[in-house]
Amino acid sequence: MEKIGILEGREKQVYEKKGDSAAIDIKCETTSLSGSVSQRACVFCGSRVVLYPVADALHVVHGPIGCAAYTWDIRGAVSSGPELHRLSFSTDLKEMDVIYGGEKKLHQSLTELIAQYQPKAAFIYSTCIIGLIGDDIDAVCKKVSQETGIPVLPVHSEGFKGTKKDGYKAACDSLMKLVGTGSTEGIGKYSINILGEFNLAGEAWIIKKYYEEMGIEVVATMTGDGRVDDIRRSHGASLNIVQCSGSMVKLAKMMEEKYGIPYLRVSYFGIEDMSMALYDVAKHFSDNPAILDAAKKLVNREVSELYPRLQHFRQALEGKKAAIYVGGAFKAFSLIKALNSVGMSVVLAGSQTGNKDDYEGLKEMCEEGTVIVDDSNPVELSKFVLEKEADLLIGGVKERPIAYKLGIGFCDHNHERKIPLAGFVGMYNFILEVYNSVMSPVWQFAPRKGGLS
Amino acid sequence: MKTAKTATQNACKLCNPLGACLAFRGIEKCVPFLHGSQGCATYIRRYLISHFKEPIDIASSNFNEDTAVFGGSHNLKLGLKNVTQQYRPEVIGLATTCLSETIGDDVDMILKEYVNLFENGEPLPNGEPLPVMIHASTPSYQGSHIDGFHAAMKATVAKLAEEGPKKNLLNIFPNMVSPADLRHMKEILKDFNIPFVLLPDYSETLDGGPWAEYHRIPKGGTPVSTIKETGMASGSIEFSSVLNTEKSPAGYLEKTFAVPRYQMPMPIGIKQSDAFFGLLEKLSEKPLPEKYEDERRRLVDAYADGHKYIFEKKAIVYGEEDLVVAMAAFLREIGIVPVLCASGGKSGLLKKRLQELIPDLDEAGIKVRDGVDFVDIEDEAKVLKPDLLIGNSKGYTMSRKHNIPFIRIGFPIHDRFGGQRQLHLGYRGTQELFDRIVNTVIAEKQSSSPIGYTYM
Ligand code: SF4
Ligand code: SF4
Numbered sequence: 001m002e003k004i005g006i007l008e009g010r011e012k013q014v015y016e017k018k019g020d021s022a023a024i025d026i027k028c029e030t031t032s033l034s035g036s037v038s039q040r041a042c043v044f045c046g047s048r049v050v051l052y053p054v055a056d057a058l059h060v061v062h063g064p065i066g067c068a069a070y071t072w073d074i075r076g077a078v079s080s081g082p083e084l085h086r087l088s089f090s091t092d093l094k095e096m097d098v099i100y101g102g103e104k105k106l107h108q109s110l111t112e113l114i115a116q117y118q119p120k121a122a123f124i125y126s127t128c129i130i131g132l133i134g135d136d137i138d139a140v141c142k143k144v145s146q147e148t149g150i151p152v153l154p155v156h157s158e159g160f161k162g163t164k165k166d167g168y169k170a171a172c173d174s175l176m177k178l179v180g181t182g183s184t185e186g187i188g189k190y191s192i193n194i195l196g197e198f199n200l201a202g203e204a205w206i207i208k209k210y211y212e213e214m215g216i217e218v219v220a221t222m223t224g225d226g227r228v229d230d231i232r233r234s235h236g237a238s239l240n241i242v243q244c245s246g247s248m249v250k251l252a253k254m255m256e257e258k259y260g261i262p263y264l265r266v267s268y269f270g271i272e273d274m275s276m277a278l279y280d281v282a283k284h285f286s287d288n289p290a291i292l293d294a295a296k297k298l299v300n301r302e303v304s305e306l307y308p309r310l311q312h313f314r315q316a317l318e319g320k321k322a323a324i325y326v327g328g329a330f331k332a333f334s335l336i337k338a339l340n341s342v343g344m345s346v347v348l349a350g351s352q353t354g355n356k357d358d359y360e361g362l363k364e365m366c367e368e369g370t371v372i373v374d375d376s377n378p379v380e381l382s383k384f385v386l387e388k389e390a391d392l393l394i395g396g397v398k399e400r401p402i403a404y405k406l407g408i409g410f411c412d413h414n415h416e417r418k419i420p421l422a423g424f425v426g427m428y429n430f431i432l433e434v435y436n437s438v439m440s441p442v443w444q445f446a447p448r449k450g451g452l453s
Numbered sequence: 454m455k456t457a458k459t460a461t462q463n464a465c466k467l468c469n470p471l472g473a474c475l476a477f478r479g480i481e482k483c484v485p486f487l488h489g490s491q492g493c494a495t496y497i498r499r500y501l502i503s504h505f506k507e508p509i510d511i512a513s514s515n516f517n518e519d520t521a522v523f524g525g526s527h528n529l530k531l532g533l534k535n536v537t538q539q540y541r542p543e544v545i546g547l548a549t550t551c552l553s554e555t556i557g558d559d560v561d562m563i564l565k566e567y568v569n570l571f572e573n574g575e576p577l578p579n580g581e582p583l584p585v586m587i588h589a590s591t592p593s594y595q596g597s598h599i600d601g602f603h604a605a606m607k608a609t610v611a612k613l614a615e616e617g618p619k620k621n622l623l624n625i626f627p628n629m630v631s632p633a634d635l636r637h638m639k640e641i642l643k644d645f646n647i648p649f650v651l652l653p654d655y656s657e658t659l660d661g662g663p664w665a666e667y668h669r670i671p672k673g674g675t676p677v678s679t680i681k682e683t684g685m686a687s688g689s690i691e692f693s694s695v696l697n698t699e700k701s702p703a704g705y706l707e708k709t710f711a712v713p714r715y716q717m718p719m720p721i722g723i724k725q726s727d728a729f730f731g732l733l734e735k736l737s738e739k740p741l742p743e744k745y746e747d748e749r750r751r752l753v754d755a756y757a758d759g760h761k762y763i764f765e766k767k768a769i770v771y772g773e774e775d776l777v778v779a780m781a782a783f784l785r786e787i788g789i790v791p792v793l794c795a796s797g798g799k800s801g802l803l804k805k806r807l808q809e810l811i812p813d814l815d816e817a818g819i820k821v822r823d824g825v826d827f828v829d830i831e832d833e834a835k836v837l838k839p840d841l842l843i844g845n846s847k848g849y850t851m852s853r854k855h856n857i858p859f860i861r862i863g864f865p866i867h868d869r870f871g872g873q874r875q876l877h878l879g880y881r882g883t884q885e886l887f888d889r890i891v892n893t894v895i896a897e898k899q900s901s902s903p904i905g906y907t908y909m
């Protein structure tokens with residue numbers, strides 16, 4: 001096999017754990033190298049992902065058509081009511097708009113769309129080209145807001161102004177403008193907001209039910225199955241629970257600063273982390289021991305039901321190797337634990353947007369020989385997957401064909417998944433997915449198993 | 454309620470560089486490269502992957518704020534070098550995004566400067582000759598994905614086609630069809646024994662076999678050496694109704710090298726397939742191979758067997774203009790009324806071309822609308838109450854909401870399996886479409902019947 005090298009300028013973004021070799025010093029949080037086929041998206045993508053599930057808001061992408069067209073209903077975020085988020089609105093700029101500015105068109109579009117759809121609020125995403133031509137979208141939003149009486153929120157998500165993470169921040173800035181604008185009447189002491197949970201395939205409902213069973217009131221799930229009015233009153237909650245990727249840590253911090261609401265970071269993937277996510281909240285409300293009791297009962301019930309069901313899979317999967325390449329590094333931690341719990345090891349752990357701490361943590365967790373990588377590309381991913389003889393790749397839609405081409409199982413663990421993977425039931429679904437893919441007899445025909453290429 | 458019309462709602466089109474990247478995938482050893490921000494390349498990859506289910510590597514010059522302010526020259530050169538090093542391409546298909554177009558990067562000049570670097574002694578990125586660089590200008594605010602597709606192929610022949618003594622060689626510009634369609638075209642031309650250049654040809658690069666190792670550039674595609682010969686061909690067949698000379702690769706070859714251009718609608722349906730095979734007979738001076746006569750016979754037979762199920766059913770057909778023109782003509786020939794022919798494209802020629810192929814267009818009450826989005830189409834559907842919806846996967850929500858039986862054709866098909874293996878062209882493609890249409894109507898009848906019949 002031809003030896004594949006790492007691109008010059010990327011060597012420092014790849015690390016292999018060997019002995020107790022030098023401290024990990026991964027170069028991360030930089031823009032992608034020009035000419036590489038990065039798996040990353042853009043600032044706009046980050047904002048769109050976070051705000052997408054706010055279902056009773058109008059989401060208007062200000063720019064040429066592509067940015068909106070490619071994000072039309074591609075996420076698995078479901079709503080229990082309105083579904084405005086599943087439509088795709090764009091100002092679809094034309095040449096003349098680019099030359100003379102798109103403010104007028106934006107104003108007109110917003111006025112008409114708001115009249116037609118009567119949303120509770122509107123998010124206006126500015127894309128690359130807006131950053132260039134310099135439309136004052138803040139002014140337009142303000143004007144439309146005054147005219148229509150609903151919040152019209154600019155999202156400064158020009159694609160080239162950073163990475164997806166900057167998009168998360170822009171989204172948090174917009175959400176923060178909603179927070180604090182509603183009445184907090186009737187919100188009790190044992191109340192939380194769930195942040196960074198996007199209700200992919202109904203995951204927010206699973207999580208919310210757990211907390212409610214513990215006697216905790218969930219004021220807002222931001223943004224899964226999101227409602228503008230819930231977000232407006234979310235500052236009435238006592239605690240913010242921030243899930244996983246950290247996309248909403250910034251909002252939690254802002255709310256802490258402004259409203260004194262503390263926050264906890266949790267993950268809902270895998271038995272260990274899911275249980276911890278419940279216990280941590282219970283401990284926070286330690287003045288009410290009933291909450292902890294309820295949490296224990298819940299975990300006990302769920303785990304004793306789940307555990308035997310996993311044994312069948314464990315027998316099959318023991319000793320299999322997985323490669324993980326996900327958006328946020330935080331999720332990788334949970335995935336490693338979850339895979340370990342059925343006897344699988346992890347040979348590659350990478351993320352699009354991890355930071356130094358994340359990678360340090362990954363190094364601690366991983367076994368000898370594991371490769372840790374930041375902002376990878378298909379060439380590298382396939383190289384490691386083959387070299388390390390992985391049986392499974394976990395990633396997003398862009399990674400899927402890489403795995404399948406090479407005859408390797410795949411599990412989708414990003415924003416487009418259509419099955420809930422969070423919570424105890426999610427753990428079952430996840431392992432079932434892994435099992436279904438890794439154990440399929442179709443791989444016997446793969447060239448790497450001696451089949452025809 | 455008043456409907457908003459300034460904004461585009463649920464676009465019935467994609468953006469310009471997507472088409473260019475797809476077309477570039479049909480050149481051998483070519484890497485598509487987008488000059489602009491990272492997001493565009495990633496979204497486009499993601500989108501193409503969902504249809505083709507193949508890895509699709511598109512490099513990007515990854516603009517950042519400085520690039521946007523000071524221009525993309527440095528990034529582009531670095532990007533070209535990196536992609537050359539990592540992918541070892543023979544061709545780089547460079548398409549611009551809205552962003553690089555708007556800041557006014559002079560890409561041709563940057564490319565020249567880049568090449569100069571190596572002529573002035575800088576070591577080549579991988580010790581091999583520099584790849585051929587083809588540049589297509591594809592700002593999305595000037596058209597949609599189909600324009601990018603043609604722009605890329607026009608840029609390709611403009612860059613590569615060479616003058617020379619005329620050869621017995623036919624150029625085929627098949628338009629944005631499926632890999633299965635491309636394979637079918639090649640089979641037909643081989644059966645006619647005509648030497649040909651099919652451009653683009655992503656039949657293998659986007660629908661290939663399994664790999665033992667990662668193929669940075671999947672095998673397949675039209676080789677550069679044969680693209681060079683397009684200038685010496687004896688003719689070009691171009692499947693397009695609305696593509697004007699100025700934007701057309703075949704038009705370019707005709708103007709520059711006097712290669713006759715035969716422009717015709719996509720061969721869908723018997724009449725259009727007859728026209729296509731007839732032209733091949735004429736150009737090759739060979740009769741229609743028996744095999745296709747048989748296919749045609751079976752198709753005529755099937756038309757008879759199936760006609761009653763579909764006669765005067767109403768269909769809405771949408772998609773790229775060329776596909777809509779060909780599909781509508783086919784539907785008309787089997788007795789279906791394409792009550793609405795709609796496209797997000799806007800060549801200005803849609804109605805005219807439809808009128809040419811469907812003489813009773815107005816009498817039959819067929820509406821034609823270009824530049825529409827799916828909210829427009831849905832509004833029409835509420836009034837027209839069609840029996841069938843025919844177009845890409847994007848119509849699914851509408852079909853579900855209004856209970857309209859749905860037939861997926863064209864691109865993208867990303868809520869079903871095997872879009873890349875779907876045939877649309879020739880007698881065989883028509884046969885597949887016809888069977889699906891009839892079966893869709895039958896299935897609908899079955900499921901809405903109180904008993905559900907089992908025997909016909
Ligand atoms: S429309 Fe323009 S800016 Fe948007 S994705 Fe397409 S090329 Fe990029
Ligand atoms: S134009 Fe900018 S915002 Fe839109 S997809 Fe491309 S990088 Fe992202």
